Amino acid sequence: EPEVTQTPSHQVTQMGQEVILRCVPISNHLYFYWYRQILGQKVEFLVSFYNNEISEKSEIFDDQFSVERPDGSNFTLKIRSTKLEDSAMYFCASSSQGAVGNSPLHFGNGTRLTVT
């Protein structure tokens, strides 16, 4: 079964550094998402992306965050200047038709970001 893959599985960085989290969505999917989950808390929506532009974003997704689909396969999340509170699991997801309506999300196994 095709799956969403994320790299790296664990990233440690110092406060103020830039990080790029990478995702390879399922190949025929058109809608892409980033979520994060702080330890012990719920899965939080960050951003959705379709047709090479952001569709929706949450209040968490401020100017320090950006997303990009640099080629036909990768989908990246960049955090420009990391803060301690950015430490979390970051999940990438994709779906073929978007939203919940008739196309479920397929999630990767996440990147654990630790900011020190």
Next chain:
Amino acid sequence: LAKTTQPISMDSYEGQEVNITCSHNNIATNDYITWYQQFPSQGPRFIIQGYKTKVTNEVASLFIPADRKSSTLSLPRVSLSDTAVYYCLVGPKNRDDKIIFGKGTRLHILP
């Protein structure tokens, strides 16, 4: 996106059937009901989706009454490996809307 309410946690024993009910009183006509499962340190995994009546797959069944204001995820004969958080999501009708997860139900299966 319709708001959902589910129990915060549930305990059950191996071999039992587990039913987790989700309330979604303001569900819209075009909304679907989708359930996800999340194990620790993993991303959520799609379990089942339905619009009305009953849907069954190899993992679970989903029961939706006629008014669609609630739904029940049924897990037959659970095992220890079914210990996870289960999320009920409803909607949205626009394809690129935000897809928001609630706190889910933490299911703990005991031996």
